[in-house]
Amino acid sequence: xxxxxxxxxxxxxxxxxxxxxxxxxxxxxxxxxxxxxxxxxxxxxxxxxxxxxxxxxxxxxxxxxxxxxxxxxxxxxxxxxxxxxxxxxxxxxxxxxxxxxxxxxxxxxxxxxxxxxxxxxxxxxxxxxxxxxxxxxxxxxxxxxxxxxxxxxxxxxxxxxxxxxxxxxxxxxxxxxxxxxxxxxxxxxxxxxxxxxxxxxxxxxxxxxxxxxxxxxxxxxxxxxxxxxxxxxxxxxxxxxxxxxxxxxxxxxxxxxxxx
Amino acid sequence: xxxxxxxxxxxxxxxxxxxxxxxxxxxxxxxxxxxxxxxxxxxxxxxxxxxxxxxxxxxxxxxxxxxxxxxxxxxxxxxxxxxxxxxxxxxxxxxxxxxxxxxxxxxxxxxxxxxxxxxxxxxxxxxxxxxxxxxxxxxxxxxxxxxxxxxxxxxxxxxxxxxxxxxxxxxxxxxxxxxxxxxxxxxxxxxxxxxxxxxxxxxxxxxxxxxxxxxxxxxxxxxxxxxxxxxxxxxxxxxxxxxxxxxxxxxxxxxxxxxx
Numbered sequence: 243x244x245x246x247x248x249x250x251x252x253x254x255x256x257x258x259x260x261x262x263x264x265x266x267x268x269x270x271x272x273x274x275x276x277x278x279x280x281x282x283x284x285x286x287x288x289x290x291x292x293x294x295x296x297x298x299x300x301x302x303x304x305x306x307x308x309x310x311x312x313x314x315x316x317x318x319x320x321x322x323x324x325x326x327x328x329x330x331x332x333x334x335x336x337x338x339x340x341x342x343x344x345x346x347x348x349x350x351x352x353x354x355x356x357x358x359x360x361x362x363x364x365x366x367x368x369x370x371x372x373x374x375x376x377x378x379x380x381x382x383x384x385x386x387x388x389x390x391x392x393x394x395x396x397x398x399x400x401x402x403x404x405x406x407x408x409x410x411x412x413x414x415x416x417x418x419x420x421x422x423x424x425x426x427x428x429x430x431x432x433x434x435x436x437x438x439x440x441x442x443x444x445x446x447x448x449x450x451x452x453x454x455x456x457x458x459x460x461x462x463x464x465x466x467x468x469x470x471x472x473x474x475x476x477x478x479x480x481x482x483x484x485x486x487x488x489x490x491x492x493x494x495x496x497x498x499x500x501x502x
Numbered sequence: 503x504x505x506x507x508x509x510x511x512x513x514x515x516x517x518x519x520x521x522x523x524x525x526x527x528x529x530x531x532x533x534x535x536x537x538x539x540x541x542x543x544x545x546x547x548x549x550x551x552x553x554x555x556x557x558x559x560x561x562x563x564x565x566x567x568x569x570x571x572x573x574x575x576x577x578x579x580x581x582x583x584x585x586x587x588x589x590x591x592x593x594x595x596x597x598x599x600x601x602x603x604x605x606x607x608x609x610x611x612x613x614x615x616x617x618x619x620x621x622x623x624x625x626x627x628x629x630x631x632x633x634x635x636x637x638x639x640x641x642x643x644x645x646x647x648x649x650x651x652x653x654x655x656x657x658x659x660x661x662x663x664x665x666x667x668x669x670x671x672x673x674x675x676x677x678x679x680x681x682x683x684x685x686x687x688x689x690x691x692x693x694x695x696x697x698x699x700x701x702x703x704x705x706x707x708x709x710x711x712x713x714x715x716x717x718x719x720x721x722x723x724x725x726x727x728x729x730x731x732x733x734x735x736x737x738x739x740x741x742x743x744x745x746x747x748x749x750x751x752x753x754x755x756x757x758x759x760x761x762x
Contacts, residue, residue, distance in 0.1 A: 325657065327658035330659075334722065368667070398562075399588065401589065402718040407628075458661075458665075460667050465594075
């Protein structure tokens with residue numbers, strides 16, 4: 243099942259994608275819902291981020307090649323995380339499929355993509371085992387954890403490096419019934435493949451993060467966890483288009499604009 | 503004006519506190535609202551956190567005496583922040599006035615209060631000057647940024663050190679029309695005064711944070727900013743009651759329980 247969220251004459255509305263159509267839904271996948279008789283052409287809809295989470299979790303550094311690459315860029319030895327210490331991102335930065343990533347005037351040219359699997363929680367949980375963890379997942383979508391690298395290195399927190407408005411593209415929709423271990427990520431910048439990896443090469447997997455987090459935190463419907471990216475990343479410039487494809491989900495595509 | 507949020511037979515509802523009564527409101531201070539004819543006794547209500555924010559911002563280290571104290575505890579030289587780099591906290595951890603702070607079984611005895619002013623945004627803003635900043639504030643409430651110090655030092659992020667369930671008491675209500683420069687914070691642990699400071703001794707004030715954040719981030723109605731605490735802090739133990747009083751707002755009181 244593919245859940246999208248779209249601009250319905252100014253009102254954010256959930257829908258179920260079926261082929262080239264979207265069945266409008268009353269309610270949401272996180273509460274109750276019913277299919278309505280209203281049908282939309284997918285191609286005519288403005289898609290919104292498929293969820294606005296109560297809490298926006300991000301694994302951060304979670305893939306060995308990315309950790310190694312990032313450490314070398316800073317002239318340091320790679321230091322793999324020893325525990326699934328989750329971090330945070332911010333809702334202000336979320337945009338949907340096809341919306342532009344806006345690079346602020348005072349950013350350097352080091353504004354880079356990070357293509358990631360996004361896990362969307364469907365049911366409230368606390369103290370769940372790894373074996374139970376996926377029972378609380380609604381489904382999976384795609385995120386681009388856009389990062390300004392000089393701010394990321396120089397500021398005390400990641401506030402503007404990762405959470406400047408438009409720096410968190412997400413979508414196009416949430417797909418249910420997938421096994422995260424089967425998924426493959428491919429990142430394309432203006433038509434050129436710039437990165438590829440298997441989700442299952444993560445240092446800590448989806449089941450482990452959910453189980454560890456839930457020892458201390460209640461996870462709520464709509465909470466989401468961005469799983470981190472692997473490999474090196476490159477700068478995006480004005481006029482680029484960044485596409486993140488995950489097998490079984492689809493393609494999240496966003497143009498890049500620099501503010502003048 | 504004093505805005506509270508209370509459990510209205512299972513439905514979170516906003517009210518206006520007038521003396522010992524609460525006028526029930528339809529809507530919220532962040533959208534439209536109207537006073538209803540329903541009146542409640544304040545003493546009979548279960549107060550909820552007065553807002554669940556879209557994004558939960560926290561200044562973190564923002565008072566000189568607290569920075570100096572914390573650095574000495576780690577055997578380091580104090581290093582005052584040079585810029586208003588804001589951090590984040592998480593909604594799962596929010597509890598209201600009088601609700602218990604639950605210390606997990608595996609926490610050390612170093613679970614400490616941090617009494618803080620909380621700024622609640624009332625209107626959407628971007629790129630606002632310091633002179634305009636307070637025009638976008640709805641009002642002020644009180645927060646207790648409860649922290650497990652060994653996790654705070656040892657984990658890669660603050661996820662469980664600061665965001666374990668119940669670690670973010672907030673309330674009892676939001677008060678409008680205050681000048682943050684006039685406010686004084688007093689922290690009491692089981693009847694003993696353990697800390698006092700003036701809000702205006704912050705390294706970076708409310709106007710500066712809002713203006714700086716808004717250069718990169720859109721602030722939305724209901725977003726909130728916890729301003730950090732000053733001075734040393736002490737451990738809280740099972741059976742304690744932690745009260746945070748801010749002049750012009752009131753007292754946020756929470757009992758402390760250790761999970762068995």
